[in-house]
Amino acid sequence: MNKKYKVTLIPGDGTGPELVNIVKHVLEYTGIEIEWEEVEAGESALEKYGDVLPQNVLDSIRKNKVALKGPITTPVGTGFRSVNVALRQELNLYACVRPCKIYPGVKTRYENVDLVVIRENTEDLYAGVEFKPFSEEAKYIIQKSNGKIFEDAAISIKPISTTATRRIAEFAFNYAIKKGRKKVTAVTKANIMKYTDGLFFEVCRDVAKNFPQIEYEEKLVDNMCMQLVQKPELYDVLLLPNLYGDIISDLCAGLVGGLGVAPGANYGDGCVLFEAVHGSAPKYKGLNKVNPTALLLSATMMLEYLGETEKAIKLERAIAEVIREGKVVTYDLGGNAKNYEMAEEIIKKLTK
Ligand code: NAD
Secondary structure (H helix, E strand, C coil), X not given: CCCEEEEEEXXXXXXXXXXXXXXXXXHHCCCCEEEEEECCCCHHHHHHHCCCXXXXXXXXXXXXXXEEECCCCCCCCCCCCCHHHHHHHHCCCCEEEEEEECCCCCCCCCCCCEEEEEEECCCHHHHCCEECCCCHHHHHHHHHCCCCCCCCCXXXXXXXXXXXXXXXXXXXXXXXXHCCCCEEEEEECCCCCCCHHHHHHHHHHHHHXXXXXXXXXXXXXXXXXXHHHHCHHHCCEXXXXXXXXXXXXXXXXXXXXXXXXXXXXEECCCCEEEEECCCCCHHHCCCCCCCCXXXXXXXXXXXXXXXXXXXXXXXXXXXXXXXXXXXCCCHHHCCCCCHHHHHHHHHHHHHC
């Protein structure tokens, strides 16, 4: 008798709802019974409830402890904060995990990439502590800068704490052990930001001492970008503060075939939220063109988290087989299939 799980489902914006429907449909064929509690966040929630992140979304995730989310559009440069950032902060989803692995058949310049980006999710320049030009706070900081900042500057604060760094570093090393990984590489720009990024390295180094079975190294983020482009096969688990983590995870998605195949999860102490790395790709909305793989792979991570490892492996294999055959795949994988057609092909492999 299969277990029944209750999971919060957020369809999201743009191409999100079509991808979420596909995932729901495919998961029905895994034999795992999931009761979805659907709630709205983002543009649709703003239209209906006047709020991009209504309270019932947070309540639902807190209650069910597991959520699957489609991408949500963030209007650029307006007063709205990113729903994604707010969700991570509200629910204290401090660890963002993004596995990047090449599936044979995917179009990429590389071979043999299999790394995981672990990104601190709650602080750094994404903490949301920003001051407008000429605000009292901006004026105060400018005055303290001894002429280093123009008087009409806007200011974003970059907090990096021992508490949050220790938490993410311990998560990364424990993750490495659990997944049989060998090396953790911490990445910052500590040569320039000596206090904030310097602290990040210092704490990671300290945590590393408790995990002697895992190799630990440090890299500067600019060098890391070049290293990843030239020899990504040398890296295993990357551990980064929020901003670098965001950028490097898109770079790593590019190494393994693009955003269409890059899954992710955000872990906290109480709840976990699974989502693709990609955004809402609004220009493709309603065209059924975008690749469902990223969100499907995020769902396999969710099945694994729920303890359904065997089913997760089966689903991942079915996805991998369809990609390898390359016959019924979306445009980004060199095909011309609609995303629901690719999903049906995955179901065929899953149920054969
Ligand atoms: P995006 O990831 O939505 O799209 C960038 C490009 O990547 C697309 O034009 C497309 O070519 C490709 N792409 C994305 N997803 C794909 C898929 N599944 N299959 C194939 N190709 C895919 O990035 P963007 O255009 O910078 O952002 C659009 C919106 O999404 C913005 O409002 C942004 O803030 C938001 N966003 C949300 C999340 C999230 O919800 N977690 C993450 C990133 C961006």
